[in-house]
Amino acid sequence: MVPIHIMKNLIYCIIAVALLGISDDPPVTDRVKFDMYEKAIDESGSSPYYVVVNVKNLQTGEVKEVCTEVYCVMGALKRENCPDRAPFNNRLYHKFRYFEFNCPEALKNIGFDRYTPEELSLLEQSLDMDSLVSAVKNGRLDGMTFLPTEEKKQVMYAHLMFNRGIMMRRGCRSGNNCYLEAF
Numbered sequence: 001m002v003p004i005h006i007m008k009n010l011i012y013c014i015i016a017v018a019l020l021g022i023s024d025d026p027p028v029t030d031r032v033k034f035d036m037y038e039k040a041i042d043e044s045g046s047s048p049y050y051v052v053v054n055v056k057n058l059q060t061g062e063v064k065e066v067c068t069e070v071y072c073v074m075g076a077l078k079r080e081n082c083p084d085r086a087p088f089n090n091r092l093y094h095k096f097r098y099f100e101f102n103c104p105e106a107l108k109n110i111g112f113d114r115y116t117p118e119e120l121s122l123l124e125q126s127l128d129m130d131s132l133v134s135a136v137k138n139g140r141l142d143g144m145t146f147l148p149t150e151e152k153k154q155v156m157y158a159h160l161m162f163n164r165g166i167m168m169r170r171g172c173r174s175g176n177n178c179y180l181e182a183f
Helices: 004-020 030-042 070-079 104-110 117-126 129-137 148-162
Strands: 050-057 063-069 098-101 143-145 166-170 177-182
Touching: 030 050, 030 166, 050 070, 050 104, 050 148, 050 166, 063 070, 063 148, 070 098, 070 104, 098 104, 117 148, 129 148, 129 166, 129 177, 148 166, 148 177
Parallel strands: 050 098
Antiparallel strands: 050 063, 143 177, 166 177
16 A cells, blocks of 8 residues: 555646646757758748847847847848848858847847846746647647737747747738748
């Protein structure tokens, strides 16, 4: 017979796993995120992909993940006094999707202060991300429409999806129709 305290601990563990909503999907590796990033670069067009990059604000020393469009990274590099550099020709330079910017215009161009990590966390907690990712992977969800006033939410949503292996691109005409695809 199993002692009662062991049985209680087992029940608590089962409840904790159920409440946390542990996914069967393995975590998305940095390599997969880099491959997604490269695809976004290679297939950028009038309907650009969102990418998640790591950015250091050289003025404050703050480093954080930022979700932005590929073109915004290019624009930030140009604003950072690099007009002659072809920003995406040297893939090794971007291997870690890491950039450092000192210029306020470059930081603004990529949306460094568009949202905080706390705001991103609150959005994540309000969504059932496992169900959304599963729906995309199973072909039941291939797009989302956001109101024009929800641009910040749209970018945060793209951030959460990217970190789960789902690529999101902004529609070329309206900008608030977004398309989702599993990588």
